[in-house]
Amino acid sequence: MKRLFIIFLILALPIMVAAKEKGHIKTQETQECSECHKSQTEAWQKGKHEVMGVKCIVCHGSTEKNFIAKPDMYRCRGCHGEKVSEVEKNLPPKLRNCFLCHDRHSVTPKFHSKGGK
Ligand code: HEC
Ligand code: HEC
Ligand code: HEC
């Protein structure tokens, strides 16, 4: 029994450590993301997501639960399903990331495309 427990611990440890890294420091309910993350908020305000109401929690979840430090492109699917499919079709798995080409917070394209895409 004791041996089983030790084996369980060895197996679970990396998972526990990884889970811990994903969390956010404790914040008060009344605190806005913008109080502590000025530069990200300013970039976000410059882009279309602010006017369209795509708030921080849409990509990052809440700081209390479901916090996501590194949102991937499947967070975008609900609103940009066609783009996600396009990326799946055209890029190899390791490169499937919208932020290769878009700033993560202003979401403006990082390069210009002359004559459309
Ligand atoms: C009281 C201040 C405070 C508030 C409020 C706050 N954060 Fe943070 N946040 C921090 C600190 C401190 C860190 C860790 C700083 C670092 O590692 O650079 C952090 C880290 C992060 C990270 C990076 C995590 C990682 O592991 O790379 C993200 C993403 C983030 N916060 C998003 C948010 C979002 C979204 C909100 C609002 C829902 C929010 N934060 C509210 C202070 C705050
Ligand atoms: C469209 C999705 C999206 C929205 C909306 C969004 N973020 Fe992020 N955020 C990201 C991505 C992607 C990263 C980079 C993760 C990585 O390193 O791979 C990131 C990273 C961060 C980080 C870590 C430091 C950094 O700049 O890389 C902080 C802090 C952060 N976001 C805060 C915010 C705050 C505050 C808001 C709202 C004003 C917000 N985010 C809105 C996608 C988003
Ligand atoms: C809740 C819906 C929603 C989610 C989720 C969402 N977006 Fe958006 N996004 C919008 C809306 C609405 C617009 C403005 C209309 C448009 O350009 O399609 C927009 C615009 C954009 C633009 C165009 C910006 C420009 O300057 O023309 C990019 C790029 C973008 N989003 C990237 C992302 C990425 C990447 C994710 C996932 C990490 C994401 N969005 C998640 C709703 C969303």
Ligand code: HEC
């Ligand atoms: C290989 C680079 C690249 C990748 C990867 C990429 N985009 Fe784009 N995206 C662009 C460029 C460049 C533009 C500007 C196109 C133009 O103006 O004709 C753009 C424009 C957009 C627009 C606004 C204009 C439109 O066509 O509706 C949205 C929304 C968008 N991208 C979302 C996404 C999402 C979501 C992802 C990930 C699933 C993504 N993009 C991945 C390069 C990219």
